[in-house]
Amino acid sequence: MSWLQVVVLSIVQGLTEFLPISSSSHLAIVSRVFFSADAGASFTAVSQLGTEAAVVIYFARDIWRILKAWFNGLFVKAHRDNIDYRMGWYVIIGTLPIVVIGLAFKEAIRGDVRNLWVIATAMLVFSAVIAAAEYLGKQTRHMEQLTWKDGLTVGVAQCLALVPGVSRSGSTISAGLFLGLDRPLAARFGFLLGIPAVLASGIFSLPDAFHPVTEGMSASGPQLLVSVVITFVVGYVAIAWLLRFVANHAMYWFVGYRVVLALVVMALLASGVVAAS
Template identity: 70%
Template sequence: MIGESMTWMQAIVLGIVQGLTEFLPVSSSGHLRIVSEVFFGSDAGASFTAVTQLGTEAAVLVYFARDIWRILVAWFRGLFDKELRADHDYKMGWYVLLGTIPIGILGFVLKDEVRTVARNLWLVATMLIVFSAVIAAAEYYGPKKRGIEQLTLRDGLVMGTAQALALIPGVSRSGGTISAGLFLGLNREAAARYSFLLAIPAVVASGLFSLPDAFEPAGEGLNASGPQLFVATVIAFGVGYAAIAWLLRFVANHSMYWFVGYRILLGVLVLGLLATGVISAT
């Protein structure tokens, strides 16, 4: 069954939602699924989500351009000079690459499930609430003593594995990685910074992989045109850039409990709308 065409207003609104929520521990894919269903009565789809995430990841590339360039240079130099391999930036390059493996493997194996059953709103709302407990526990029990310069390979692999949980809408990529970082003893800002860097390979690969499906939609739900996808992605870039700066300042001085409370309220609200038949789960 062919879905309905997305309007320009829908594309703009969803682009803003993507930019606002990608880096916050509240699940951007979950929010896109909820907003598109509640306000537009249909699902924008996993491919739309993946492609617009290219905009927010472009924001990461711009915001952290100096850090990324420094890491890349150190990594390439270290490949050919053993004496440079003690440099933290060289190690960081490997941490990001190796930490990306879990979500890369699981994303490929479970790609069909991620686009179908995982987008059921009962599951999304439930994960918003359930994973709130994980974030709260990380905030409460995490020592939060180590900075980004003290990141280890073990930290990178554990946080990379936690990132793979974000394949389930409602969990949150940043929520999973930041929580894992807090449990490991990283402070909030260090966990958030590595979370941003770790997301780059996985999200860019996912977005590029989803481009054919997004530009040639054939399923149910909202189908965006090429120009609409482009505009939504550009909007996600601009809003996402501002969100990065805000989140880094926020987590440096505030706890994660603010996001926990928001997630629970939203999850309960969506469950109520589903239970009363106001919105459909699929």
């Protein structure tokens, strides 16, 4: 990879990781349109370490409180009647589905589904899901009303994000809205739920990012380090912006953007301007 590719793709990753517009699809689209080659799933996974570090820093107080309550509850029964203790279990339960699915379909995730026709179709189809969640979601349930079933349901929905074009935040926020959670809670819980999965994925993909065994370009150690720093800074700003935005605005803005981008990509593919893979 060239340094220009690293900088551009890292900025794109940081900007789009937390928005319900699919960062992996944006990386694939930008890579092929402007650089005529796919950055690859491994580079995407490693660059996400920066954005996940941003999540950890942004939610540091929440994470510390949850971890403290969870460990206290493990050893002291009286401390288990606590939303932070339960939240720890919800994150664990919600992480299990993507661990199983991610390992089972590892090769397909790194290759087959990164076809731009698949990505554009996923962006278009899932736009309807996000719109439906926004329209049908009652948003009457709050933090203290979360259950382990909510954690599992949102965790299963997170698995959809393994397909580029769906979006991790889009799938988790939509699932939360369908469950009746208020929008800020759905977004916040989705961010917390994504931390273990994305960190594990990034660390697991480090060797392949240096020397891809399937599709994708290789990157040097300094390039990956710079990528992580850029995605951290840009991602931190994106988190703060999105949480303020979803507290006062509907998801339809993102739906409109997804539809337009998907149609543009399909037009470029149909005209032969861009190769699908």
